[in-house]
Amino acid sequence: MKIIFLLIGLSLLLAIGFLISFLWAVKSGQYKDDYTPSMRILHDEKKSTNKKQN
Amino acid sequence: MATNKVEVKLLCKHCSDPIPGAPFTYKEEVFCCMGCKTVYEVLDQNNLCDYYDLADQPGFSLRSKTKEQYEYLDEQIIIDRLVSPISPSLALVILTLPQIHCSSCVWLLEKLYKFHEGIFSSKVDFMRKEVEIRYNPSSVSLRRIVETLDMLGYKPQIDIEQKQDRSHDEKLKIKIGVAGFSFGNIMLFSFPEYLGLEDAYFKLWFGYLNLALSLPVVFYAGSDYLVQAWYSLKFKTYNINIPLALGIVVMLLTSIYQVTTGTGAGYIDSLSGLVFFLLIGKWYQQRSYHYLSFERDYRSYFPISTTRFQNGQMAEVSIENINEGDELLIKNNQIIPVDGILVSDNTSIDYSFVTGEENAIVVLQGEKIFAGGKLRDRSMTMVASRKVKNSYLVSLWNDAAFHRNEDVYQTLTDRLSRYFTLAILLVALAGFVHWVPASFDKAIKAFTSVLIVACPCAIALTGPFLYGNMLRLLSRRGIFLRNSQVIDKAAGIRHLVFDKTGTVTTQLEKELYYHGKVFTDEERRMVHALAFQSVHPLSMAIEKTLRDSIIEEVSNFYEVDGKGVSCICRGHLVKMGSAAFLGLPLDTSQETRVQIAIDNKVLGYFVFRNQYRDGFAKVVTDLRSSGMGVSLLSGDNDKERQRLEILLGSEVEMRFNHDPHQKMHYIQSLQQKNKVAMVGDGLNDSGALKQSDLGIVVTEGTNNFTPASDIIFKAEQFSDLASFFQLSRNAHLLIGGAYLIAVLYNVIGLNYAIRAELSPVVAAILMPLSSLTIVGYTVLSSGILVRRMLGGMTKIIKN
Secondary structure (H helix, E strand, O other): OOOOHHHHHHHHHHHHHHHHHHHHHHHOOOOOOHHHHHHHHHOOOOOOOOOOOO | OHHHHHHOOOOOOOOOEEEEOOOOOOOOOEEEOOOHHHHHHHHOOOOOOOOHHOOOOOOOOOOEEEEEEEOHHHOHHHHHHHHEEEOOOOOOOOEOOOOOOOOOHHHHHHHHHHHHOOOEEEEEEOOOEEEEEEEOOOOOOOOHHHHHEEEHOOOOOEEEOOOOOHHHHHHHHHHHHHHHHHHHHHHHHHHHHOOOOOOOHHHHHHOOOOOOHHHHHHEEEEEEHHHHHHHHHHHOOOOOHHHHHHHHHHHHHHHHHHHHHOOOOOOOOHHHHHHHOOOOOOOHOOOOOOOOOOOHHHHHHOOEEEEEEOOOOEEEEEEHHHOOOOEEEEOOOEEEEOOOEEOOOEEEEHHHHHHHHHHOOOOOOOOEEOEEEEEEEEOOOEEEEHHHHHHHOOHHHHOHOOOOOOOOOOHHHHHHHHHHHHHHHHHHHHHHHHHOOHHHHHHHHHHHHHHHHHHOOHHHHHHHHHHHHHHHHHHHHOEEEEEOHHHHHHHHHEEEEEEEEHEEEOOOOEEEEEEEOOOHHHHHHHHHHHHHOOHHHHHHHHHHHHHOOOOOOOEEEEEOOOOOEEEEEOOOOEEEEEEOOOOOOOOOOOEEEEEEEOOOEEEEEEEEEOEEOEEEEEEEEHHHHHHOEEEEEOOOOOOHHHHHHHHHOOOOEEEOOOOHHHHHHHHHHHHHHOEEEEEOHHHHHHHHHHHOOEEEEEEEOOOOOOOOOOEEHHHHHHHHHHHHHHHHHHHHHHHHHHHHHHHHHHHHHHHHHHHHHHHHHHHHHHHHHHHHHHHHHHHHHHHHHHHHHOOOOHOOOOO
């Protein structure tokens, strides 16, 4: 059963890894704007602009 | 509108408006004005015409656009306030563009690098209506960037006073992350305890591990509760933080004792869960509408700079640097920044925003003019007689009401928490006294258990979730609250004061009456064609009433700003404007009249009357029947008194001819008896709004200037005003219900605690369960309440 201490240590390390990546995500502003990316993703880069709707 | 579009042959490529007269053309496209054409040309040259395909009608009409002066953006002081330099060749500026409204806007504004080499990147934040631009200040100036944006139809709203602090929001998210991380892991390491495994090794190690994990929870994530509790004890303002901090501290100490002595696992899981849930509640009620501001003062209404004559030369000067005796040039539609004396010819000035008088006032040469008025005539020159900060209107901000310390508002929860704390302490003491004769250990255990289990987590969560949810639902219906305390404040209001002009009357739509010879179809079309050419509000109103499927072509269009317009249509000379413009005797009536003449023969005139907002009378009746006092204040003369008395009944107190200072004092006098709310719209109400216990602003567009306030009501929702107050009172009932649930859980918990039998497992189950029940109850019940009071979701309003 001693092995459980190693596993606990590893799982804690993993969890700390997730925590650090969360902190990084907040610091780098990824949670600042959660709306605009949904609009941005729909824009395709087009080479020719022949499509006319009206 | 639909029938309109069939007959009108040409729609502007840029703004999709019908084109009056001869179109401007570029390649094969047609445009309504030079501005729209320029935008298209620029986009075409940069291969950015996808703009028109990404969303319907992305462009704004630029017909009414006036040329802006941005010379002041070359001044280093202003640049320093707006721009954050990162390195010598990289600077960052965040500009607010209220026109951002669709995905095409996002697309175009993120292509700014195509316009100037010096612009590296631009990033739009749609909800905030902001664009963040990184550029090289040595190759492109801030002024160039702003001018480019302005030319594209996105006029930045430049406010040098405000630089928002956003670090707070970030900090809370990090705290939630840390608390969540610890909570999750502590639960995991508590499993042996939950399952009743009796392994001494595990107990020891997991106990210390949990203790270590709980330290960041208490001293980082939960530090605010401890610090605030300390301050509220120090200043004797009792609030909910005191019992919370008491619970946190007792839980931590008990846990440390139990783990170090090996007598138990402590309450570390409950402790971290408590902090985690509290932080989630805090986050939930934090809702800011980034594009709305509840803090604006006169500075965001006044221009940043104006034109000054000095040594025979014109130069832009920022308004803070205007001195007495400076000669200034004010252009049509500009706002007068400072008190002074008119030097040029007679002119007319619109003071509606400053005094509440609706009609523009004629000012004679040599007469005084006051800051805040809007010039409704050709350019004028004036001599400043004071500095800006000493101007009559601005002096309002020097009044005591703007400097009194906002005393800490005590919500219902805070007021109750005092008794709550007292009650728990008494129960805990009773438990202690009861057990002392039998066993001191048990006495201590009963004492701490009571404090732990009675920790008012459920009560502390009620407000954030109930009000937070209401805030969210109300904002979707066009009612924006400064924070969640506002609902609590609104429940205590007993008297409501309305401002008249612009608040209970509509700003855009006025009732139009026509007096005179009835138009023939042909005449009607000619007058319409003339009105269509002008962007003056009165012309636009006339255009709207006369609108027809055919728009006649006109020539020789001529406009004297603020006076009238004329043109040749179908070979006739059509004229429209003030009596003076048509060469008629001076108009002595108090009304706003627009005279119409064809071939110099007067046909008649339009009269403009204020239109009261839909449901105004009903709002007043509803408010009065719910026991609230109502009065009406106006800076205008009392010509509307009779009409208002018929509309509202004679019991509503009405006061006319009140200047901004008098309005504020009137509120003060009412506050001797009652809690007073003020409903206003303009600068002239700023003092009254600030002085009142609850300031409500009615606005017809969220981009408009709104003075500092607690609530911003969109004009369309004005008829919901009475329901809003009813809603705030009903919210108190819901809070009562939530407290009942909390008390029920407490009775169960205390039952264990007082017998000194509270095991960590029971605490670990009771606490999250009661919190979740409260969250579910508050969110559901407030949703139902808002729906019942303000109608279903059919009225969703974006922006």
